[in-house]
Amino acid sequence: MASSTVTSSQPERPPRPNLAFRQLRGRRSxxxxxALVRRAAREIGERVSCDARYVGRxxxxxxxxxxxxxxxxFLHMFPGRTLTDLGFAPRSAVRGRAARPATDTAGESRAACDPYDPQEDTEHTYDPHHPYGPHDLYEPYENDHLNHEESDVLRRAFMTGGGATVAAVTLGPLALTTDTAAAIRPLGRPGTPEATALEEAVRRIRLLDDRHGADGLYRRAAAPLRAAYALLDAGATRQTTADRLHSGAGELAISVGWLAHDSGRFEDARSHYAExxxxxRMTGDPALEAHAFCNTAFLARDAGRPREAVRAAQAAQRAAHPLGSARLMSxxxxREAGGWAGLADxxxxxxxxxxxxxxxxxxxxxxxxxxxSFYGEAELEGLEAQxxxxxxxxxxASRHARRAAHLQDPHFTRNIALYTAELADDLAREGRPDEAAAAGVRVLSLLDQVQSSRIQSMLAGTARVLLPHRRASGVSEFLxxxxxxxxARRV
Structure with a gap:
């Protein structure tokens, strides 16, 4: 519990300029x-929205x-160099956890990390998970070191701009209370720092979800959402800032809705997506509308409303068509295919x-x-498997699920567990109990890192299918x- 307290008491230090990176830019603007970064990204099949502002940051x-x-x-652009050679801090130094003497995967000790604020988190673009033990979701858990990371990340997400005092009260306490939203008192009209902080909150909540799953993170993530709508109520002085705040609040509502969705709280998820x-619709934002309908379709499929899933997916496609993104339309x-499958069509x-x-x-x-950013070949295979x-x-189904698990970037721990759980269930129902059990054991080994009610429910179904095959190789161990x-960690 001391992690967040100690972090908040440390004085803010100014960022240290990245002179190595500046030297690599040379005489180019x-x-x-x-533009060179974007071209290099295309060469290796990555998608980054790099602009002059990002380079400046x-x-x-x-x-x-x-x-x-x-x-x-960057490593493709400058082969043979490491992140440290490019002027960046080691990833282990910006992860937001309490300092520990252990070394990271690169063999670098935390003590050898960048001397500036070790609690500053990594900058992320994404893309929608966090393990807690059998505890009440409203309370902090003294023995869970990942809880320190989550609470620090969520609190800092609204503090990065320095002017986001409006939201600080919702993120200061680790134990959120029901009257937290009522305690928000905007101290002035929000501006660019608040909009930037809101966008960063969305990214960081999604990062935690990618890693750890939704259970345990959902209720804490609701506090930033209340703060976001308090910022909207305060009113921005510039229309561009107001648009960013509305878009950020909408994306945050979708992220919180997804956390509810993945942890089995379907009615809560439906409410957040509707919000x-x-x-x-109020701001005329087709990108946000397409995203909201996309998640609504996914929720409808999981909730047993396949016809609604089809219609929501089709509405999302109508909203997204003018945006010009083939990957989004894919x-x-x-999402539409999942609805048709539910209708047995x-x-x-x-x-x-x-x-x-x-x-x-x-x-x-x-x-x-x-x-x-989560949608790559692995996700395509995984959704087709479903x-x-x-x-x-x-x-x-098992063939596509196996490919999904094999193709997934190791960063997306939650998705690796999901695809492998899908594989285990498909193999069990296909009549291959030994392979199903082996896949199930792999998922169980990830439960210390991932907590998702969806994955736990899938494993429970697989266990029921495998019960009559207890004598098959490996099945008894899995069961x-x-x-x-x-x-408490199972549905």
Whole structure:
């Protein structure tokens, strides 16, 4: 519990300029260098929205460590160099955890990290998880070191601009209370710092979700959402700032809705998605509208309303069409395919899947939304696996689920667990209990890092299917290990 207290008491230190990176830019202007970064990204199949402002932030030291996509691009541009050679701090130094003597994967001790604020988090572009034990979700957990990281990240997300005093009260206490929102008192009209802080909050909540799953993070993430709408109520002086605040609040509502969705709170998720949709319609924001309908379609499928899933996915495609992002349209086609699968309409599902693949093959473009950084070939395979599973074609489902788990970037721990759980269930229903058990054991080994009710529910279903096959190789081990998982961590 001391982590956040100690962090908040440390005086703020000015960022240290990244002189090494500035030297690499040479005589090129920031805009020219940004164009080179985008070109290098395309060469390796990455998508980054680098501009002169981003280059300036790096050189000023505001971004102490790039996100994973930018890291791959920079290392591609400057082969043979490390992040440290490029002037960045080691990733372990900006992770937001309490200092520990252990070394990271690169063998660098925390003591050897950048001497500036070790609690500053990494800059991230994404894209929608966090393990807690059997505790009340409103309370902090003294023995959970990841709780320190989460609370620090969420609090700083609204403090980065220095002027976001409006939201500080919602993020200061680790134990959120029901009257927290009522305690918010805007001290002035919000401006660029508040808008930037809000956008950063969305990125960081999504980062935690990618890593750890939604359970335990949902209720804490609701406090920044209340703060966001307090900022809207305060009113911005400039229309551009107001637009950013509305878009940020809508995206935050979707992120919080997803956390509710993935932790099995479907009615809460539906309310948050509806809130985001209303914000999009009120401000005429087609990108936000498409995102809200996209998640609504996914929720409807999971909630057993497949026809609503189809209609919401089609509405999302109508909103997204003018945006010019083939990858977004591909994901929305997959959402529609999931609805058709739920309706047992194999032809409709196959047609939507074909569109999804054709659109995906067009590649990335500048119009791709930031939140879609999770959508790559692995997610495409994983969502297709879910469609075939719903249609009862277990052989096809297991083939796509296996490919999804193999292709997934290690950064997305939660998705690796999800795809592997899907694989285990498909193999069990296909009649391959030994392979299913082996996949199930791999998922169980990730539960210390990931907490997602969706994944836990899938494992419980797999265990029920495998019960009659206890004598098959490895099945008994899986069933015993699954039974030993604390009940509070299972659905």
């Amino acid at each position: 920031p805009a020219e260098f940004a 790096v050189e000023a030291g505001e971004i102490r460590c790039p996100n994973y996509a930018y890291e791959r691009v 985001a949709l209303a914000t999009a 994901l929305l086609a997959l 194999r032809a409709g599902c196959e047609q939507a899947l074909a569109r999804a693949h054709a659109l995906f093959a067009r590649g990335h473009c500048e119009a791709d939304p930031e939140w879609m 469609c075939w599973s719903t249609l009862g074609d277990w052989r096809r 015993d290990r699954h039974a030993s998982v604390p009940r």
